Amino acid sequence: MIPYSWYVLLAAILFxxxxxxxxxxxxxxxxxxxxxxxxxxxNLALVAYAQRWQQVNGQIIVFFVIAVAAAEVAVGLALxxxxxxxxxxxxxxxxxxxxx
Amino acid sequence: MxxxxxxxxxxxxxxxxxxxxxSRNAVHSALWLLLNFSSIAVFYLLLRAPFLFAVQxxxxxxxxxxxxxxxxxxxxxxxxxDQRDTLAWQRPVALxxxxxxxxxxxxxxxxxxxxxxxxxxxxxxxxxxxxxxGEALFTTYLLPFEITSVILLAALVGVVVLHxxxxxxxxxxxxxxxxxxEIAPEPTQTAASSR
Numbered sequence: 001m002i003p004y005s006w007y008v009l010l011a012a013i014l015f016x017x018x019x020x021x022x023x024x025x026x027x028x029x030x031x032x033x034x035x036x037x038x039x040x041x042x043n044l045a046l047v048a049y050a051q052r053w054q055q056v057n058g059q060i061i062v063f064f065v066i067a068v069a070a071a072e073v074a075v076g077l078a079l080x081x082x083x084x085x086x087x088x089x090x091x092x093x094x095x096x097x098x099x100x
Numbered sequence: 101m102x103x104x105x106x107x108x109x110x111x112x113x114x115x116x117x118x119x120x121x122x123s124r125n126a127v128h129s130a131l132w133l134l135l136n137f138s139s140i141a142v143f144y145l146l147l148r149a150p151f152l153f154a155v156q157x158x159x160x161x162x163x164x165x166x167x168x169x170x171x172x173x174x175x176x177x178x179x180x181x182d183q184r185d186t187l188a189w190q191r192p193v194a195l196x197x198x199x200x201x202x203x204x205x206x207x208x209x210x211x212x213x214x215x216x217x218x219x220x221x222x223x224x225x226x227x228x229x230x231x232x233x234g235e236a237l238f239t240t241y242l243l244p245f246e247i248t249s250v251i252l253l254a255a256l257v258g259v260v261v262l263h264x265x266x267x268x269x270x271x272x273x274x275x276x277x278x279x280x281x282e283i284a285p286e287p288t289q290t291a292a293s294s295r
Contacts, residue, residue, distance in 0.1 A: 012205035016198050017117040023194035033133050051147040056228045067248045071255035077171045078259040090177045093186045
């Protein structure tokens with residue numbers, strides 16, 4: 001049996017990588033992928049705690065997080081495609097005005 | 101044995117996340133993310149969550165990655181090169197802050213290393229089989245379940261609205277009219293042909 005704190009530490013490491021991706025990369029799609037990485041690390045921590053206390057509630061939360069993340073990815077990518085149609089760039093440094 | 105599986109999968113997950121950050125090509129980044137999602141699914145199996153293992157593979161690895169790849173290829177983003185930052189100090193500060201975050205996580209882990217073995221109690225019975233998850237979803241968590249369906253509907257409507265081609269006056273453009281007439285042909289034609 002693996003101690004649950006190892007899973008939480010791994011989740012923290014993956015979350016830190018996700019944060020680094022959001023801060024460092026300029027491509028908007030890589031930023032989206034880093035946000036998904038952060039969501040997955042949080043899910044891993046939740047399932048680890050669910051196993052530690054032998055309750056199903058943690059996994060139910062993860063189920064809803066996965067559903068909401070899927071909806072968020074769909075809408076976020078649709079927004080990105082719309083922005084790209086007018087700006088012709090995915091570099092987030094160049095998308096710095098609200099016009100258009 | 102379980103320790104070996106955990107360590108190997110952990111190394112694969114961390115390598116996937118690291119290469120996601122370091123890849124210049126967005127398609128490669130999406131594939132590294134797929135590797136990371138699959139290793140998270142293996143962790144769910146190790147943590148006695150078989151239903152979440154299946155859901156993670158179907159939805160994350162099967163739908164969200166495919167969506168990312170479609171959009172990457174639609175936008176031609178795999179050729180995009182990262183230009184220099186407009187804020188030159190952002191990358192070093194980000195690296196320092198992330199290292200601080202990792203040190204905090206490691207400190208908390210080491211400070212509480214003595215309490216970890218209480219999870220080693222007998223876990224022979226299934227507490228999260230698909231039957232039990234279904235039971236919880238449809239009794240205790242019925243309201244969030246129904247609200248999730250509304251969220252998915254809102255996402256669907258939002259995506260369709262975002263892809264309508266609107267002209268400045270707010271009326272649909274010629275292209276949109278033509279698209280709609282292909283989907284739903286005018287009723288006069290079918291009425292005339294049925295006479």
